Amino acid sequence: MNKYFYLSVFLLVCQLSIAQQIKYTTKNNDWDADSLGNHRVVLTLQKANTHLAKAIINWRRNDHHPETKQLFIVDSASGKRVMNVSVTGINRESCVLYFEPDAGNKKYFVYYLPYKVDRKSNYPNVKYMKAQPTAADNWLTTIPNSSDIEGATVESIESVNAMNSFYPMEVIATETEVNNLISQNSGRTYLVFPEDRQFVIKMKHDLPQRWITTGVRNVFNGEAKRGENYTYQLGIYPTAKDLNGVKIIFSDLKNKSGQVISSKVMSCINNGGTDYRGNSFTKEVDIAKGDVQAMWCLVNIPATAVAGTYEGTVTISPKNAENTKIGIRIKVEKATAVKGGINEPQRETRLAWLNSTLAQQNDVIKPYIPLVVKNNTIALLGRKVILDKTGFPKSIQTYFTPEMTSFSSIAKEVIAAPIKLVAENNVGAEKWQSKGVKFTETRAGTVKWDAVNTAANLQMDVSGTIEFDGFASYMVKVTALHDVDLKDIRMEIPFNKEASKYMMGLNLKGEKRPDSYEWKWDVPHKNQDGAWIGDVNAGLQYSLRDENYVRPLNTNFYLQKPLLLPTSWGNDNKGGIRINEKDNHVLVSNYSGARTMKKGDVLYYNFTLLITPFHPINTDFQWATRFYHKYSALDSIKQTGATVVNIHHGTPINPYINYPFIRWRQMKSYIDSAHQLGLKVKIYNTVRELSNSAYETFPMRSLGHEIYSPGKGGGYSWLQEHVADDYIAAWYVPEYKDAALINSGMSRWHNYYVEGMNWLVQNVGIDGIYLDDVAFDRITMKRIKRVLTKDGHPGIIDLHSANQYNKSDGFNNSGNLYLEHFPYLNRLWFGEYFDYEKNSPDFFLTEVSGIPFGLMGEMLQGGGNPWRGMIYGMTNRMPWSDNADPRPIWKVWDDFGMQGTKMIGYWVEKNPVKTNNPEVLATIYKKERSALVSIASWAKDDTTIKLQINWKALGIDPAKATITAPAVNNFQQSASFKDGDEIKVEKGKGWLLVLKEEK
Known part of the structure; x- marks a missing residue:
C-alpha cells in the first residue's frame, strides 16, 4: 500500500511541477568531476536540524535510464557523502528522494551523473556508476511513518563549468509538454522551430524545454551585420510520420524601400554544397518521426546592403508531406562585419568555410615547373612520360643523379616496356585496336587525355591525368561488346630491373625487392591496394582502385572503415598481384581472375601512379633547419641552436586538437616574439579527429555522417553526455579536458581546414604545420601548401607517422600510405614504433629517410640510432630524448x-x-x-x-x-x-x- 501511495504522490507532484523553472548556473571547476560527475543539484533546507529531508527535483535530464545510475548526496560544508538516501521515484523528467541530513547544515549537493574513468589515458573509457542502495535498513523503515519531513528546495542545477552545461538546449521537454504541443498543432505532419544561432540545436531525440516556452513560431527574427556570413537554424520535428527528402527553399529578402538580398546568397548546408574537390553536390535529408533535425541556413549578407529590416520566407519542402512556410525577418545593422565575421566563430560565421573553394585551382607549386606536352611526351620536373597509343605509359624516365642532389642529362627508364591491360579469353588475349591519344586539357598544372581501344569482345576507354608533381590517375572503363567468358583481366607493369631494387607495400616492409612474390586482397584486415617499387633515383608507386574507391580511416581506426574491395580488380577475392624477375625486367602482374561479362556490362580498372623522386634533396635546408618540438620559453629555445619551434596541441597556446582558433591571440603573441628572435613557429593542426571545443561541433553533427564517423560512442564523459551516440571517441587531453571525435574521412571539413590554415597564416603568422599522420588526400595537401606559402610565407610542413604496419592500422607502410603527400613536405619524422636497431639499411632508406623521394628525415622512437641516422643525414630533434x-x-x-x-x-x-x-x-x-x-x-x-x-x-x-x-x-x-x-x-x-x- 505504501509503495502505491508514494508513487501516486510522485506522479501528482510531477504534474504540478512541470511549469517550474529551475535556475541553471555554471561553476569554475569547483569540484573533481572525474569522481563526482559534471552536474549537481543544489538543495537548501529551511531548518538545519532535521533527521529526514525530502527533495523533488525536476531535472529534465537528457540521458536515458537514470534509474540505473548512482547519485551522490554530499554535505556542502563537510564534503561528506550522505549514505542514508532513498530514491522513491526517478525518471528522465524528475526525481523524488529522501535523505538524512547532517546536523547543522542546510545546503546539500546531489551529484547525479558520477562516473569512473576506467583507463586514465589519452583514450579514456568512462563508466557511469550503477545505482546501489547505501541506506541502512533501520533508517529506511522510519520514512513511511515520519511526521517530521523537511522539504528541500532546489536552489539551482550546476555544471562543473560552462563547457559541460546542459542549459538551455539540452534541458528536455516533458512527455506531457510534448504531447500538449503536438495536440495544439494537430493536423500538421511536422513542426518547425526557427532558432537563433546562439542557441545551437544539440539534441537529436528530444525537444528542448526552451521550445515549449517559445512555442511553435512561424517567423524567425535575427540581426546581422553588413557583409556577414550570417546563419540561423530551422529545427524540424516530425510528429506524424518519417519525413523523406526534406529541402529548404529560399525567397529573396526585401526591405520596405525595395532593396533586395537575393536568394542566390542563401543556402542550407544540410541540403548540399561544395565538396572538398570543388564539385557541387546535393543531399537527401530524411528525418525519423520523433527525432529533431537541425537545418543550418546561411545568408551571405552583401557588404553593400542598406541597413534596415529585410523580410522573406523559407519553405520547408519534404517529398512526402506538406510544405511549411516560415517568415524570415533579418535586421541588417549599419556596422560592417570584418571579413564576413570570421573572427567571431562562436557566431557560427565560419560555417560558410565548409563550401570554400580556396586554393582549389591546380596552379603549379614550387619547386615544380609547368608541364610541357610535345607529341605524346609529357615533361615535368626531373621526369618524362611518353604515352603509348593505348593511353598507357610506354616509357617513364627520370633524370635525377644517384646522389639525389641534382639532375642528370641521362635518363633512367622506370619501365622496360609499355604498361598494358591484358584481357584474356579462352583462345588468347583480346587484341586492342587503338585510335590513339587525344589530349583534352593541357595546362601548366594538369594534362588530360583520352584513348579508345576496341577488341573483338571488349571496348576499353582510357582517361588519364597527370599533374605537375608526378601523380597520374587513370580511369579505365572496360565494356563488354558481347557476352564473353574471360580467363583474366590484368594490368602488366614491366619494371626496369635497375629501377626496381627496393619495394614497399603489399605485406612487405621497405626492403630489397624479392625475385618473386605473391599477394592477395584482404580488405577487412589490410589497407593494401598497391606498392612502391623503385631505386633511389627512379621509382613508381601504383594503387588499384575502381569507381567506388573511398579513402579509409587510418591510425588505429582502419578496421572501422576499411577499403572497399574493387569490383574489378578484386573480383570476389579472385584477384591479386604476382611479381617475377625476368631477364632485364621485373614483371608486376595485377590480375583479377576469371569472370563472365554480359553484353553491356562495365568494369572500371582504375589505378593511380606516382613517379618518384619528386624533386632533388635540399640538403642545406636539412642542416640549417633544426626543430624544437615543445612549447617552451623562447629565449631558452634560441640558446639550443634550434631554428623552428613546433607547437603541439595540448599546450597553453594550442590546447584543442586540430582547432587552433580559440587561443589564437596568445599564439600570435608567442609567434611574434619568436620572429623577433629569428625563430620560426609551426603548429600542430591536422585532420583525423576534431576537438569537442570546436564551435561548429553540433552544426556538423547535423550533417549526419558527412563529417563525423559513425561509431559505438563511449569515451570521455563530455562526449557521452552531449554527443550521446553514433560517434567514435578519439584523442583526449586530461589537462584541458579536450575530447575529440573521429572525422569520417574525405568531407567538406577539409574546405574549412584549408580556410582555417589560410586564416592562421594571415592573422596569426604561423610558419607552417606539424602533421601527425594524415587523414586527407593529396587534393587537400596541395591546397594547404598553397595557402601556407602564400605571400612569401615559408609554409614548412613536416610529417610525423607512427608505424602503420600493425593490425589496427591495416598493415600499411607509413611511407607507402602517405607517399601522395611527400611532394609537399619539407621533412619526415618517422617515427613512433619504428625499430631502429633491428631493421635493415634498406628499411631505413625506403621507409624512414625519405631520400628516394627527394626528402630527408629525423628519428623518433627512443631517440633513434645516431650512428645509423647520420648516414642518411638524420638526427633526433630537441628536446625529444635526453639520451639522444x-x-x-x-x-x-x-x-x-x-x-x-x-x-x-x-x-x-x-x-x-x-x-x-x-x-x-x-x-x-x-x-x-x-x-x-x-x-x-x-x-x-x-x-x-x-x-x-x-x-x-x-x-x-x-x-x-x-x-x-x-x-x-x-x-x-x-x-x-x-x-x-x-x-x-x-x-x-x-x-x-x-x-x-x-x-
Whole structure:
C-alpha cells in the first residue's frame, strides 16, 4: 500500500511541477568531476536540524535510464557523502528522494551523473556508476511513518563549468509538454522551430524545454551585420510520420524601400554544397518521426546592403508531406562585419568555410615547373612520360643523379616496356585496336587525355591525368561488346630491373625487392591496394582502385572503415598481384581472375601512379633547419641552436586538437616574439579527429555522417553526455579536458581546414604545420601548401607517422600510405614504433629517410640510432630524448661547415669512400678538399674495418690528408687514423670522420 501511495504522490507532484523553472548556473571547476560527475543539484533546507529531508527535483535530464545510475548526496560544508538516501521515484523528467541530513547544515549537493574513468589515458573509457542502495535498513523503515519531513528546495542545477552545461538546449521537454504541443498543432505532419544561432540545436531525440516556452513560431527574427556570413537554424520535428527528402527553399529578402538580398546568397548546408574537390553536390535529408533535425541556413549578407529590416520566407519542402512556410525577418545593422565575421566563430560565421573553394585551382607549386606536352611526351620536373597509343605509359624516365642532389642529362627508364591491360579469353588475349591519344586539357598544372581501344569482345576507354608533381590517375572503363567468358583481366607493369631494387607495400616492409612474390586482397584486415617499387633515383608507386574507391580511416581506426574491395580488380577475392624477375625486367602482374561479362556490362580498372623522386634533396635546408618540438620559453629555445619551434596541441597556446582558433591571440603573441628572435613557429593542426571545443561541433553533427564517423560512442564523459551516440571517441587531453571525435574521412571539413590554415597564416603568422599522420588526400595537401606559402610565407610542413604496419592500422607502410603527400613536405619524422636497431639499411632508406623521394628525415622512437641516422643525414630533434640530444652532432655540422656540401650516400655506386665490410656502410658529405664521412654498422658483432678511399674523386692529395674523429658527446671519443688503418666499429654504432687536406 505504501509503495502505491508514494508513487501516486510522485506522479501528482510531477504534474504540478512541470511549469517550474529551475535556475541553471555554471561553476569554475569547483569540484573533481572525474569522481563526482559534471552536474549537481543544489538543495537548501529551511531548518538545519532535521533527521529526514525530502527533495523533488525536476531535472529534465537528457540521458536515458537514470534509474540505473548512482547519485551522490554530499554535505556542502563537510564534503561528506550522505549514505542514508532513498530514491522513491526517478525518471528522465524528475526525481523524488529522501535523505538524512547532517546536523547543522542546510545546503546539500546531489551529484547525479558520477562516473569512473576506467583507463586514465589519452583514450579514456568512462563508466557511469550503477545505482546501489547505501541506506541502512533501520533508517529506511522510519520514512513511511515520519511526521517530521523537511522539504528541500532546489536552489539551482550546476555544471562543473560552462563547457559541460546542459542549459538551455539540452534541458528536455516533458512527455506531457510534448504531447500538449503536438495536440495544439494537430493536423500538421511536422513542426518547425526557427532558432537563433546562439542557441545551437544539440539534441537529436528530444525537444528542448526552451521550445515549449517559445512555442511553435512561424517567423524567425535575427540581426546581422553588413557583409556577414550570417546563419540561423530551422529545427524540424516530425510528429506524424518519417519525413523523406526534406529541402529548404529560399525567397529573396526585401526591405520596405525595395532593396533586395537575393536568394542566390542563401543556402542550407544540410541540403548540399561544395565538396572538398570543388564539385557541387546535393543531399537527401530524411528525418525519423520523433527525432529533431537541425537545418543550418546561411545568408551571405552583401557588404553593400542598406541597413534596415529585410523580410522573406523559407519553405520547408519534404517529398512526402506538406510544405511549411516560415517568415524570415533579418535586421541588417549599419556596422560592417570584418571579413564576413570570421573572427567571431562562436557566431557560427565560419560555417560558410565548409563550401570554400580556396586554393582549389591546380596552379603549379614550387619547386615544380609547368608541364610541357610535345607529341605524346609529357615533361615535368626531373621526369618524362611518353604515352603509348593505348593511353598507357610506354616509357617513364627520370633524370635525377644517384646522389639525389641534382639532375642528370641521362635518363633512367622506370619501365622496360609499355604498361598494358591484358584481357584474356579462352583462345588468347583480346587484341586492342587503338585510335590513339587525344589530349583534352593541357595546362601548366594538369594534362588530360583520352584513348579508345576496341577488341573483338571488349571496348576499353582510357582517361588519364597527370599533374605537375608526378601523380597520374587513370580511369579505365572496360565494356563488354558481347557476352564473353574471360580467363583474366590484368594490368602488366614491366619494371626496369635497375629501377626496381627496393619495394614497399603489399605485406612487405621497405626492403630489397624479392625475385618473386605473391599477394592477395584482404580488405577487412589490410589497407593494401598497391606498392612502391623503385631505386633511389627512379621509382613508381601504383594503387588499384575502381569507381567506388573511398579513402579509409587510418591510425588505429582502419578496421572501422576499411577499403572497399574493387569490383574489378578484386573480383570476389579472385584477384591479386604476382611479381617475377625476368631477364632485364621485373614483371608486376595485377590480375583479377576469371569472370563472365554480359553484353553491356562495365568494369572500371582504375589505378593511380606516382613517379618518384619528386624533386632533388635540399640538403642545406636539412642542416640549417633544426626543430624544437615543445612549447617552451623562447629565449631558452634560441640558446639550443634550434631554428623552428613546433607547437603541439595540448599546450597553453594550442590546447584543442586540430582547432587552433580559440587561443589564437596568445599564439600570435608567442609567434611574434619568436620572429623577433629569428625563430620560426609551426603548429600542430591536422585532420583525423576534431576537438569537442570546436564551435561548429553540433552544426556538423547535423550533417549526419558527412563529417563525423559513425561509431559505438563511449569515451570521455563530455562526449557521452552531449554527443550521446553514433560517434567514435578519439584523442583526449586530461589537462584541458579536450575530447575529440573521429572525422569520417574525405568531407567538406577539409574546405574549412584549408580556410582555417589560410586564416592562421594571415592573422596569426604561423610558419607552417606539424602533421601527425594524415587523414586527407593529396587534393587537400596541395591546397594547404598553397595557402601556407602564400605571400612569401615559408609554409614548412613536416610529417610525423607512427608505424602503420600493425593490425589496427591495416598493415600499411607509413611511407607507402602517405607517399601522395611527400611532394609537399619539407621533412619526415618517422617515427613512433619504428625499430631502429633491428631493421635493415634498406628499411631505413625506403621507409624512414625519405631520400628516394627527394626528402630527408629525423628519428623518433627512443631517440633513434645516431650512428645509423647520420648516414642518411638524420638526427633526433630537441628536446625529444635526453639520451639522444642532437646538439653534439649539430656542433659537428657547424664545425665542419655542412652548408654547401654534396651528400654521396652508400647507395651511390661511385661513392669515393667505402668500407671493406658490406655490413658497415659509409656516406660522405663532400666539399672542397675535405669530406665528413659517416660510418654505421649493421654487423652482428663488434668488428674492424678499413676505409677504401678514392682520394682523386674526393679532390684530396693523400699525402697531405688527415683522418680524424672529433670528440662528440655520447657518440665518439676523439681519435686519428692513417689511410689503411684498421678501425674498430662497435656493434650498432659507427664513426664520424673528417678527411681533410692540410695546407
